[in-house]
Amino acid sequence: MTYPEECGGLLLGVVDEDGTRTIRDVLPLENVRRESRNNRVELDPLAYARAERDAAKRGLGVWGYYHSHPDHPAVPSLFDLEHAPFTEWSYLIVSVREGLSEELRAWVVREDRSQFDEEKIL
């Protein structure tokens, strides 16, 4: 809906003992960036804190986040790598072309934060 600007939000769910993340709910958050909204998204930290608290009450946790790449492939950028907070999260990227979502891919960041690897969406 925000096209041609970027959008993003949190992935709420649970994680198994074998590390499989099951996403139960998706929580869109507002893009709080003022500039370069066509190629940058930033989520409100306090909204994140509330989401983490509310999720805990429902027995869920924040296990990743998604954001859009307007008119670009669903491949993480170097900016994404440098701003990926947790190695335990799933990073979902959806490419949007002319207002329609084109491709959804999931990524995880390596322990040494050197690069992203693609992750299977089950």
Add this chain to the structure above:
Amino acid sequence: MPRISIPAALRQYADNQGTILVEGSRVGEALSSLTAQYPELKKHLYDKEGRLRSFVNIYVNDEDIRYGQQNETAIKEDDEISIIPSIAGGVITEAKVKAPAPDLSREELARYSRHLIMPEVGMEGQLKLKAASVLLIGAGGLGSPLGLYLAAAGIGRIGLVDFDVVDQSNLQRQILHGTKDVGRPKLESARDRLSDINPHIQLDTYETALTSDNALEILKDYDVIIDGTDNFQTRYLANDASVLLGKPNVYGSIFRFDGQASVFYPKAGGPCYRCLYPEPPPPGLVPSCAEGGVLGVLPGIIGVIQATEAIKLIIGQGEPLIGRLLLFDALKMRFRELKLRRNPECPLCGDHPTINALVDYDQFCGVTPHEEAPGADDWEITVTQLKERLDQGDRPTIIDVREPHEWQIANLEQYGARLIPLGQVADRLGELNPEDDIVLHCKMGGRSAKAYETLKKAGFKKIKNLKGGITAWADQVDKSMPKY
């Protein structure tokens, strides 16, 4: 006691607790007591230098401590300290460039005015270009337009690696060098030309072949690597060194009327050259430009595409060629694009890399055994040795495996040479006697080495490959012979 709330993603490092009670009257003390209790948490929250990671924000209740007293922020009994990741993303991939240059001189402002008035470049972008360093591997066909345009664009530091001297046959496409430069080292004429185009930039030249021993040392200080090489050994070497150092490698290649370009940058999620071509072709199968020819303007087209990509990476604008292979056909005048994905099985940039250091690229590309293996030189004959044998009246069967249009330029017909193009050798073995003394030649020795293997497998025993081909003959034996 004050408490610290832990994000779900990090609870596994804190005995799966969501909230932990801590001692302390300041935020810094509280965090120290937390990480003392759970050392595993420390490496997720702090970098190697012991600073809070850039994406970790610490809030006391609803206040970011960055805007308060930082670590000295006071905490009370029932305060809640939250670890909150800053969550940001974006499409643009920029090469990692050192801090932008502080400013532009008056001359530079005038020089770059057409950049400065575009918002996509502007002062910010031009200062990034000035701070950036780009390494050009090769100062030949691709290196010429690359060097000229990158220098003109104001890239602050350009490195050039090449060890060749300017030859007549370079002038048809290598526009860095002029007629007066024939015989000079390419790096000298490149330096003259580029410093004339832009005296405000720094030029660093490396008059050496890029090897496994020097590649990492040369590449490590550059922000962007550009592959303008003409052989597979250096191409794999440039790729591997760039991936190991986490740098973008702007790739281009040309042959006859066709060109390719891409940006290899696994660190930004894209593939590397090995994902595209895991193995080099067998030596001699793919002719080089020296053997197969190249349209003179083709490196101009591909080289400026590479220069454009390098500039985009530095200023962080537009959609880079990462994950896309651009194919250009000059005869059809058509561009096509293929999607490339990083190969998870790639031995270099895949999920479980097995190549963690540079290897021997001559060996990897199958070049060494013929050219350098000791004791194996008896498979080749030099042009002077052949001339001596011919002068002594010896008449080996000379087989030229080039193409008919090459034969028309120059040949050894006066010594009885016959033309059997490489592609027909296997089918025309019946025309040859396995007991005869046979000398195989092509333009430079690559294709005839391939023919050598074919004949050897067919049981021919007395065969020799003419080292350096007809080019060496024209250089060393018959200087009146036309070279091409």
